[in-house]
Amino acid sequence: MLGICYYPEHWPESQWASDAQEMRDLGLTYVRIAEFAWSRLEPTEGHYTFDWLDRAIDTLANAGLKVIMCTPTATPPKWLVEAYPDMLAVDVNTGQSRGFGSRRHYDFSSIDYHREAMRISEVLAKRYGEHPAVVGWQTDNELACHDTTPSASASAVNAFQEWCKTRYQTIEKLNEEWGNVFWSMEYPSFASISAPYFAVTETNPAHQLAFRRFSSDQVIAFHDDMVAIIRQHAPGRFVTHNFIPMADTQTDNYALARELDFAAYDNYPLGRTDLFFANADTAQFKRYMRTGHPDFSSYYFDQTRGLCQKNFWIMEQQPGPVNWAVHNPRPEPGMIALWSWVAFGHGADTVCYFRWRQAPFAQEQMHAGLKRADNSPSAAYKEVQQVKAELDELNIKPDDPLHYDVAIVSTTANQWITEIEQQGQSYLHQQVEFEYYHALRMLGLNVAFVSPEAALTDYKLVVVPTMPVVTDSFIERCKKTSATIVFGPRSGSKTEEFQTPQNLAPGKLQNLIQVKVLSVETLRDDISETLHYEGQTFHSNRWREELDVDNKTKVLATYHDHTPAVVQAENRVYVGTLGCADFTRALLEKLAKVSGLTTYTLPEDVRTVERGDYRLLFNYSAEAVRVDGFANKEFVIGSNELPGYSYAVMKR
Structure with missing residues (x-):
């Protein structure tokens, strides 16, 4: 319609x-x-x-x-x-x-x-x-x-104080959960809490996260x-x-x-x-x-x-x-x-x-x-x-199903935490999530976005670009699926109240894969170092974690000094760095194929998607292109030779 x-x-x-x-x-x-x-x-x-x-x-x-x-x-x-x-x-x-x-x-x-x-x-x-x-x-x-969404008004501050009282019950618990002993930030009462703005330098990240939740x-x-x-x-x-x-x-x-x-x-x-x-x-x-x-x-x-x-x-x-x-x-x-x-x-x-x-x-x-x-x-x-x-x-119908084998797990809390503690100006949450999505779409894969509360059993490949706060219930959902699960850097790196886990990052993810983050470095986005994967050399940049793994954990990719950058245990993969687009696509292509998914080699400006009985092709290029894998197919609209800025629809 x-x-x-x-x-x-x-x-x-x-x-x-x-x-x-x-x-x-x-x-x-x-x-x-x-x-x-x-x-x-x-x-x-x-x-x-x-x-x-x-x-x-x-x-x-x-x-x-x-x-x-x-x-x-x-x-x-x-x-x-x-x-x-x-x-x-x-x-x-x-x-x-x-x-x-x-x-x-x-x-x-x-x-x-x-x-x-x-x-x-x-x-x-x-x-x-x-x-x-x-x-x-x-x-x-x-x-x-x-x-x-946020406001620093008196109405907002008063409501935030009540929100904190409901969440933490006592001011002592709030001070402990936020780590307010640092820099003498302890509050004597809920009525003394302000909005986390207008301070000399950065305010407590736990305070900022609480205000965003509120x-x-x-x-x-x-x-x-x-x-x-x-x-x-x-x-x-x-x-x-x-x-x-x-x-x-x-x-x-x-x-x-x-x-x-x-x-x-x-x-x-x-x-x-x-x-x-x-x-x-x-x-x-x-x-x-x-x-x-x-x-x-x-x-x-x-x-x-x-x-x-x-x-x-x-x-x-x-x-x-x-x-x-x-x-x-x-x-x-x-x-x-x-x-x-x-x-x-x-x-x-x-x-x-x-x-x-x-x-x-x-x-x-x-x-x-x-x-x-x-x-x-x-x-x-x-x-x-x-x-x-x-x-x-x-005659596409509203109830025509979409066909998904890949899911990206996403939640606004990921954005909140990585914006509050950016650590490196080259780490941009939306860009990181988009890079994974872009790589999957370049492979011709349909991608469903799901919340951390969703079941994962309907997918063959699950990608978590980042998830700083991991819950016990999410760990259980991961254990129940046979899908290959890819965790990006920073996953499991914080507790619910924005503290470093006692067992270090990736925190609760260590129940799924035995890896420990010993340190983190961030680089300018115009500086990169080599990343070795499947006999090829790629680039590692922006966010790089020093990983410690046991002898049961497989190393898939290494940094320039041959230390682990990407590791795997059973169907779970942990990526400790941000890489170039070619690396992200190569990694996801290999994991998709191992998971039994069909991928395509699409021209840079062509995408494909399935809905109901149809497969649709889209060309964002001014030039006509031919798409491998779709030759000699019967098209309802358009043809196999996609002219510039056009689309074609074929029967699946």
Whole structure:
């Protein structure tokens, strides 16, 4: 299915009917509305103006469109800020209160804002919860965007003190768990605890981790309450949320998604590629400047699907140049269609484009839509028509299964700990996780993202790029699977309260593989040393652990001085270093084949994925390429010779 994001409050009412009919003629099914409309729905406190929204919904429904209603809580109006100034968050970098004039200017710990957000959500849910045209709901909008999870406000500090009291029970236990005897940081009472910011130098990492856990819990509690209200008044309607990249939320995304029917994602490949490759050389960035990196969108798609372990939606799909990245290039012709098919291939059931018409005013007037501000069709318009025709031809169903033999175990706690104690500026959590994912996708393998609480028995290969805190229950799940399990460096290196394990790293992983980390060195990313594996020489850089192993543990790779770098015991592998891309791919290819998986040698810019009865191929290169292993196959769409920036679909 296809959909669109629409803002009837931005356009003359006389234009609504023609917009709706054109959406239907284009082949769109769903229309998302109202996520930023609080000031129009409630111009002053308790004074509601729903008549325009009633008419907008009726207009869309009369054209045969289905409506996704949103709670407008991402943009509290000015009168609300003036009534409850404590609702504004305090920036943890500057200590300044965040002001009115954009969006997401609220504090998750504000009791006043929580009450008001739930009130407007309930008012909307009561009015539209059983409206026949409203088939689903989106909560808020891009929760935690713009670094809004943490706040250093008085409300947040007070709530954090109560959170600590519940978790630790006594101040003596907190001081012991955090190691506050170091630097005389012991607190005399819970009431004396502050937010871990604005100190002379770095604050206690255990304190920082606790505050991140607390801040995440505040977001989740806010969201859970909103979902409960919608479900009470909107029976039979789905509830979802439009996530941003997992690394940007600073929130436990698995917990945030647990009350949803499915997760949704906002996909902006070019803006995200520009940010991700900010420090890359010009040639590397230019290669993907107008296409996005071949694995970058799918990396987030697979993460989003993993949140609820079911298919997802794209709630916002980039339709052209955007306005918010450092630079905002125009997509190559064909990319809007290609990105849509990548999403469907990785488990999207619906792709909604942002937005119907480009706004001529305010912050996003440089953000493209399917139509320009003068109502003429943009370049993306015909590509959406093309996607609709191809979807009708293939008839991919929502319950078509995806085929996974490989899992990446991921959790936000990994990011928290490795950001708090980075140790070397070249260690970047998202980059490390992405390197493993990229290597697996280059081998043509489908990758499922799972939480540490998930069962691992359905997979042949399980990759843990890093997991500093390892639980006893995760160790037991590892023992129950016959899959080959690969642990990256830093795994098992910390206790739950951010201390070094008494038996040294990798801590509890020593129940699975007899290896001990004696010391760690970190190097600049432009300095590397040799790494020997399978008779070949690769590069080891950034993070390097000195490993001690017993004589029962097999050494798979060694450093330049012939000491162990990668070791294996039975079906468990521990990698003590970060290596070059060629090494990561070579290691995972060998382990995949030993695990009975079929891998492919794909061209650098080609990827493949399986869904239902189909295998899809995607070409991110301007050149036509031939893909080994798929010659003489019957293609439903496209052919074995993939032209530039294109895709092809074949029967499995």
